Amino acid sequence: MGIVRRQGLRNTVISYAGLALGFVNTVLVLPKVLEPRQIGLTSVLVALATMFAQVSAFGFGNMGVRFFPYFRQPETGHRGFLPFLLGVPLLGFGLVAAVYLAGKPLVLSWYAKDADLLREYYIWGLVLALFTLLLNLQDTYLKSLYHTAFSSFAQEIILRLLITAGALLFGGGYLNFHGYVLWYIGASSSIALLLTLYTAYIGELHLRPTRAALRVRPLGEMLSFGAFALLGNVSGVIITTIDSLMVGSKVSFDGAGIYSVAFFISTALVLPFRALYKIAFPLLADYWKDNDHARMADFYQRTTRLNTLLGCYLALGIGLNLDFIFAQMKPAYAAGATSVLILLAGRLFDGITGVNGLIVVTSPRYRYDLVFNASLAGATVLMNLLLIPRLGLTGAAVAASVAMVLINIARTWFVWHSFGLQPFDKRVxxxxxxxxxxxxxxxxxxxxxxxxxxxxxxxxxxxxxxxxxxxxxxxxxxxxxxxxxxxxxxxx
Known part of the structure; x- marks a missing residue:
């Protein structure tokens, strides 16, 4: 647990600093200077970019963490692992870009109410998707090397400072809205470049491809894992982003902006969970490699207790003070208060059930995670289709929370049934x-x-x-x- 505590502590400190900056962005800056429709546009662009980046990655983020223990060999540049990690997804991005551009009329038809606004920035969504892909892959590489703190710092601190700066420039009249959107995309893209510089600084930017990368583990095994991870990741992205996309489509960009702010407020709850999961992923991969079930069981229960303790405190702190939080924004954003409470409930359950998803993904039975995610993604889309037209933003929040609860119940049961591991003890x-x-x-x-x-x-x-x-x-x-x-x- 030593490396977990050190890296986890650093990531937690960074995450809480990022939380403070995120609060400034979401509560004190963005909703004061931007209209809901404007925030709605950026949230839809980010959701589209995230979706296409995950498809392009072909599951290589999960594949990298899962198989890097077999590649780890510093004296040989980890046997050409990084070029292999980047190469296939970049080829995939070329295909995805063609689909994205060809599908423009269809996407604009989904957002008929705001098509004129989306049309102006549609191509920039592709740029954002490319750098989102590079950022995710480099973050995976640094996770595998147990260098997670700087990546967290760049994403949680530097990116939010840049977004805050752009909003202040917009509010001060130094940027028009077009300039702000380009600033926003540029800020997000620059983080990927910053991680490249950091990887070079620590001496791990090994870009020379080698045939050895194809012989460390059977290529078919790695590609097969990536294919299954792709389907699982796409399902996961659908679960986490479809609500914003569908609120923008079924309601309006105004609704998407209000929901986006409510969604971010609720994400304050999961920051300590994410800080821990960054280091938990490669650690669990090592436990499976060593077949160390005893340490895995202990880690599973410890993380669950810690997540329960922190999650309850943050959920209560946010829920008890929503009146104060929304008082700092333009009045229109208060329509998302009920959505915040519903999302908090779902996220709290997600944290309390521990690292079940990571255990499944890194286990020999990783293929079953696809079944969970694909089924749940379909259910999430269906619930959104049924609930958003009837309940609006509240319907989207209900769909998202029910999705989180269902997938964690299924995964927790599966981990217990398959491996004899369960996250709860009498302290929970x-x-x-x-x-x-x-x-x-x-x-x-x-x-x-x-x-x-x-x-x-x-x-x-x-x-x-x-x-x-x-x-x-x-x-x-x-x-x-x-x-x-x-x-x-x-x-x-």
Whole structure:
């Protein structure tokens, strides 16, 4: 657990700093200077770019993490792994680009209400897709090398600072909206270039292709894994982006902008989970390689307890203070408050069920993850088709949350049934009970003078009660250990 703690701590610190910057972007900057329709455009472009980037990758992100332990050999440049990792997806991107351009009339017909606005920036979505692909592949490579902190820093800090700067320039009149969109795409694209420079800096930019890369493991095995991972990844992207795309299509770009802001507020809950998963993925691959089920079982339960503890605290902190959060924006964005609460519930369940998805993907039975994702993607599209016309933004949130709950129930059962691993111990229900008590206590605080003062009182009380109960009951031993270390440092 040593490397997990070190890298996980760095990623968590970076993620929380990114959370603060994301809050500034989403609450204090973007909704103050941009109309919902304008934010809706960028969210749709990002969703389209993400979709096409995943198709282009041909599952090589997952393949890279899964098979890199067999390639790891620094003295030979890891046997040509990086050129192999980049080569096939870049060939795939050429095909995807042709489909993207040929499908322009069809895509514009889906967004008939805002077709004029989307038409102007359609080609830029392809540029964003290319750099999204490169970013994802380089992030995979750095994960495999256990160099995750800088990648997190670039994506969570630098990118958000650049987006904030662009919004401020737009708000100050130095950029028109066209200039802001180009700035946004340029900022996102520059992160991929920055990771290339970092990879060269640490001496791991090995771009010379070698035939050895095709002999480390059977090529058919790697391509087969990539093909299955592709279908799984596309299903995953559908699950996470289809709501924004369909709100933009079925409602409007205004609705997509409001939903995008609500969606981001809820993502504050998952940042500590993502920080841990970055290092968990290659670690689990090594556990499977070594057939070390005991350490995997211990890791599974520890991460579940930690995710439960942090997830409950963040979900309560966000949910109790939504009035304050939406008061910082233009009034139109408050229509997404119900969506935030529903999304928080789904994301909390996703975190509590632990790393089940990563265990399946890195296991010898990885093909079953495709069944889960493909079935769920279909169900998600169907639920969105049924619920968005009837419930609008709330329907999209319900569909997304139900999707997260269903896939995690299925995966958790599968991991337990197939490998005898389950994420829960007796401490998890206790943590949930303590969180409920702390949340109820904070919720009982009435409105005091202003939303800001009320937010401070509720947050302080939530922290004090929750933290005190955790220390008193020792529901999670790491909390007491961390507190003791901090006290020792303070005394020194």
């Amino acid at each position: 229900p206790l943590i949930l009970l303590l969180a409920a008590v702390a949340g109820l206590t904070a919720w009982l605080v009435p409105f005091v003078h202003s939303l800001f003062v009320t937010m401070l009182l509720r947050s302080t009380l939530l922290t004090a009660v929750y933290g005190g109960l955790l220390l008193l009951t020792n529901a999670e031993p790491q909390v007491r250990e961390t507190m003791q270390k901090l006290l020792k440092r303070g005394a020194a």
